[in-house]
Amino acid sequence: MGPPGSGKGTQAQHFVETRGWSHLSTGELFRTNLSQGTALGTLARSFMDKGSYVPDEVTIGMVRERLTQIPRATRIIFDGFPRTVPQTAALTSLLAESGRRLEAVVLMEVPREQLLSRLGARVTCAACQTVYSLAVRPPKVPGVCDRCGGVVAGTTRSDESPEIILRRLEVYEEQTAPVASHYDSLGLVRRVDGSGTMSDVTARLAAAFA
Ligand code: ADP
Ligand code: ZN
Numbered sequence: 001m002g003p004p005g006s007g008k009g010t011q012a013q014h015f016v017e018t019r020g021w022s023h024l025s026t027g028e029l030f031r032t033n034l035s036q037g038t039a040l041g042t043l044a045r046s047f048m049d050k051g052s053y054v055p056d057e058v059t060i061g062m063v064r065e066r067l068t069q070i071p072r073a074t075r076i077i078f079d080g081f082p083r084t085v086p087q088t089a090a091l092t093s094l095l096a097e098s099g100r101r102l103e104a105v106v107l108m109e110v111p112r113e114q115l116l117s118r119l120g121a122r123v124t125c126a127a128c129q130t131v132y133s134l135a136v137r138p139p140k141v142p143g144v145c146d147r148c149g150g151v152v153a154g155t156t157r158s159d160e161s162p163e164i165i166l167r168r169l170e171v172y173e174e175q176t177a178p179v180a181s182h183y184d185s186l187g188l189v190r191r192v193d194g195s196g197t198m199s200d201v202t203a204r205l206a207a208a209f210a
Contacts, residue, residue, distance in 0.1 A: 001180055002108030004168045005115035006194045007201055011108070012079040014202055015209070022070045025079040029062055030054060048159050051167030053083060053175060060090040067098055076100075083176045088183075105183040106208055108194035108201075112169070119165045125150045138162045 002008050009025060016023040030048060033041030040062065047054045063081055070076060082088040095102055110118075120134040127150025132139050139145060139152050142161070159168065183189050190208045194201050 001105060002194060003115055003172045005119040006108040006110045008079050008108060010198060011201060011205055012077045015077060021075040021077055023079060024066055024076050024081065026059055026063065026081040029066060051159055051164040051171060053171060056084055056086045060087060064094055067094060072099060082179055085178055088179050102188065104190050105188045106205065107180055107189050107191050109191055110194040114195055115169065119160065120162065123152050125152050134162045
């Protein structure tokens with residue numbers, strides 16, 4: 001677990017590749033559906049583009065389906081799931097149904113300022129090279145340089161505009177922080193400092209997984 005920009009996906013990918021675990025990322029599953037133009041993808045997009053969560057029934061159905069494809073003996077890193085209290089209850093039953101056990105909840109913590117600068121992809125004016133941070137200092141008119149009116153090059157994900165980034169952080173606090181509290185009360189949470197470089201964080205996580 002961790003807020004948007006905490007590095008969950010990147011780090012999960014690292015452990016999956018080096019240890020042969022399975023990666024179950026709901027954000028990635030939604031993006032794959034989106035790029036393949038499935039009905040699920042179209043539905044998910046309308047929520048993702050606003051920075052909102054996809055409805056629980058849809059998300060839980062997708063996770064249930066994906067779980068059937070992973071051999072029982074394979075360890076799974078859930079990335080971005082569960083993100084709401086109902087999803088947490090669903091995970092508990094899905095794991096019980098498939099004879100699995102929740103081993104730990106790793107919570108990646110990153111100061112808000114760092115999240116904003118990581119998420120706010122830096123963009124540059126093609127004409128005068130002025131650098132903007134979409135989260136911290138966006139151009140007044142999207143895509144247009146304040147100084148010279150030149151073209152400011154865009155982002156890669158449709159949910160990475162500054163308003164949407166702030167909204168994603170807000171939704172995390174509202175809906176996902178309670179999930180962490182729940183797991184805390186069960187004594188399952190391992191907190192990991194997610195600040196610094198990719199390899200700093202990988203080393204801290206390796207210790208937390210031990
Ligand atoms: P991040 O954690 O950086 O926001 P993700 O790739 O995990 O990125 O998620 C991107 C988007 O996909 C979310 O903003 C949300 O709209 C949707 N999403 C991902 N996981 C869930 C989930 N468990 N429940 C509902 N929506 C989800
Ligand atoms: Zn310019």
